[in-house]
Amino acid sequence: MGYFTPIKTSRASEDVFLQLKAAILSGKFKPGSKLPSERELTAEFQVSRGVIREAIRMLELSGFLAIRQGHGGGAYVTDLTLSHVGNAFLDLFQTNTLSMTEVSQVRLFIEPEVARLAALNFNATHLKRLDEAEANEHVAFKSAPDQIARLTNVHKVLAHICGNLFFEAIVRSMLKITAEIVMTVVPDLDILHGPGEHHAVIEAVKSGDASRAATEMALHLKTFSIEIVELEKVYRRHMMQAG
Ligand SMILES: [Zn+2]
Incomplete structure (x- = not known):
């Protein structure tokens, strides 16, 4: 053979x-x-x-x-639940079994719900972590992975606050796939997703306004989802040439 x-x-x-x-x-x-x-x-x-x-x-x-x-x-x-699921989905994406269109469809469905639950679940113990995550978006980045980590951390924190570990694992998996595209083909993440873009979602979560949190998250993801689906084409071409 x-x-x-x-x-x-x-x-x-x-x-x-x-x-x-x-x-x-x-x-x-x-x-x-x-x-x-x-x-x-x-x-x-x-x-x-x-x-x-x-x-x-x-x-x-x-x-x-x-x-x-x-x-x-x-x-x-490592945190088994989260990293295992994430790695498995990333494998499926890298082998082109799973497309960004599919990932985005699920993301648009799940993340507004995560934001809604986060608003319902939010209490004083979450405040520091959420505020820190938002403030850290504006700190100077050391590297591309550092930039991605800072700009996506609010999504992870909200998934944690929502109180459902399975939701958290799925959100982290989707972010991992997005990071794979961004790391490979996006020279400047700021254009795609800059700092401060989560402010409206965060405010809604902090005030316990569940339906507004869901609406703001859906708004936040709408343009991004269209752009990341387009970027997947660039990513696939890049991988074909690289491989
Ligand atoms: Zn975001």
């Missing part, structure tokens, strides 16, 4: 991977917590460092771990 290269990875790394995965799934290592160091794992599993590294790499690829660099760096357990 000639498609694949022979597997050289030993069974050991797969065993380590499965044990660590089971520990994460059983809650022994909670989301946001740091995995024991490479040295500790090497000692406990009684395998080489290479085997541990391979297992950690596998966990990272399958979305269970995120590697952070620098001070306090290491392998951190």
